[in-house]
Amino acid sequence: MSAAPILPGPVEGRRLATLGVMGGGQLGRMFVHAAQALGFQTAVLDPDPTSPAGRASDVHIATAYDDEQGLAQLMQRCEAITTEFENVPAGALATLAAQRPVAPAPTAVAIAQDRIAEKAHFAACARDTGVGPAxxxxxxxxxxxxxxxxxxxxxxxxxxxxxxxxxxxxxxxxxxxxxxxxxxxxxxxxxxxxRLALRDELSVIVARGADGAVVHFPVQRNLHRDGILAVTEVWSGNVPDTLAQRAVAATRAIAAQLHYVGVLCVEFFIVDDGSADGALVVNEMAPRPHNSGHYTIDACDVSQFELQVRALAGLPLAAPRQHSAAVMLNLLGDLWWRDGQPVTPDWAGVLALPGVRLHLYGKHTARPGRKMGHLTVTAADAQAAIATARVAAQRLGIAPWR
Known part of the structure; x- marks a missing residue:
């Protein structure tokens, strides 16, 4: 990474700085919005001409991720480059990193792409933190x-x-x-x-700068259905303090030992070991912002996407503060179908509820299991957030979770 920060907005003697992202999905779209809000221009490389991030960005390079001309154009336009998904070819990131700052580094992404290497890394970190893989x-x-x-x-x-x-x-x-x-x-x-007896699922999102500075969001409690995140709940006291502290410490160690730069999410299981709180096991990591952190846009003073922008540009990482209890509901393509027939979700009924923020990703086709958007419910306390989220879920046809 460059030692000098990449400054946003007009700077005498140069054009507006441009930040690039490999990948055009919803995570790239939200990165683009955060970068533009700070005063950067953006460029997206994604082969889909209708990709959500590509349509929101200043520049969309519609080529394959390993296309030499596309990569050259991205390098020419951008001061620094990130990725929005872990399966972007690590070799393409290495090509970019030879000419431009890339965060996270190709080596970190390569580890996240391979469960064998990932678990070996977790096991090595466990020698210091006591929190390892299953x-x-x-x-x-x-x-x-x-x-x-x-x-x-x-x-x-x-x-x-x-x-x-x-x-x-x-x-x-x-x-x-x-x-x-x-x-x-x-x-x-x-x-x-x-196979372990699971009590709960958690995730921790950290942002780490090239200078080693690290900040983190509150520990998130998650519910998955059919392997896809369905619900995230975040408020003070939602996770026992001892487990939350251990999860944050383990995540920071995983990031530090990778010399990581950017936003990193680590997922954990709480397993039943006979103790009151249960034991913590690290599951997997995502070298990017994470679905479970989408609530940060509406419930925190700095979102995970703004921190991704700051880390990439070498700008200060302000410690985020959560100002509202939050429940985030994933919106899958299933909501647009009922008994095999297309339907329109009751958006008016949902948006009439207090503290509800709707985020749709601009995808043109709704398919079962496809992430189409998310709904964040914020409130002054957990009980109010849960109550409103239950009503929203009922109006959308989302199965109850409590």
């Missing part, structure tokens, strides 16, 4: 199946690469099911995790 085994060849310890079954078999939102994961109960699942996944490198 017991696991690496399966890269048929001989590895026979070496799996009995204690890892029942378990969950996950592909080492290209798994997200519950994809590339199979629950297995015994060795026969494990062998069949590995065959069904194409005999690709995988990790087998011991």
């Amino acid at each position: 017991p696991y085994a690496v399966i890269e060849a048929e001989a590895d199946l026979a070496r799996v310890p009995d204690r890892l079954l029942p378990g969950i078999l996950k592909t080492a690469r290209l798994g997200y939102d519950g994809k590339g994961q199979v629950r297995v109960d015994d060795r026969a099911a494990l062998a069949a699942a590995w065959e069904r996944l194409g005999r690709v490198p995988c990790v087998l995790e011991q």
Whole structure:
């Protein structure tokens, strides 16, 4: 990263500074909005000519992520470049990093792209923090199946690469099911995790600068359905203090040992170990802003996207403050369908509720399981936020969660 900050707004003797992002989805769109609000121009590289971020950006380079001409154009236009998803080719990021500041670094993204490397990193960090991954085994060849310890079954078999939102994961109960699942996944490198008794799911979002400065948001409590985030709840006291402190410390250590620059989200499980609060296990990390942090736009004085912009530009990282209790509901494409027929969600009924903010991502086609937007409910206290979120969920046809 450059030692000199990239300043926003007009600066004598040069054009407006431009920040680039690899990826044109909703995370890129919200990054673009945050960058533009601070006075930067933006450029997006994404092959989809109708991508949400591309249509919001000052410049949209509609090429493949590894297209040489597209990468050259992005480098020519931008002072610094980030990514909005972890599966962007690490080689393309390395090409960009040879000429421009890139945050997060290609090496950090490469680790997040590979569950085997990711879990090894978590295990190394656990020596300092005491918070590590679930017991696991690496399966890269048929001989590895026979070496799996009995204690890892029942378990969950996950592909080492290209798994997200519950994809590339199979629950297995015994060795026969494990062998069949590995065959069904194409005999690709995988990790087998011991299946644990889960009490809850948490996530922590930090922003880290090139100077090592780190700030974090409050610990978020999450609910997933079918492997996709459904609900995030954040307010003071929502997570036991001891667990929250350990989760933040573990996330900071994971970022520091990667020499990370940018916004990083780490997801955790609370597992039932017989204690009052339960034990903390690290699940996975996302080298970018995260779905569970979308509430920060409306419930905090600095959003995760503004911190992504600041970290990329080398600007000060102000510690964010949450000013309202918040419940965030993911809006999937399922809401636009009922009994196989297209419907229009009751937006008027939802927007009539106090403290409700609707964010739709500009996607033209609603499909089941596709993230179309999110709804954030803010209130002075947790009870009010929950009550309003329940009414909003009912009006939209979202299943209750409490």
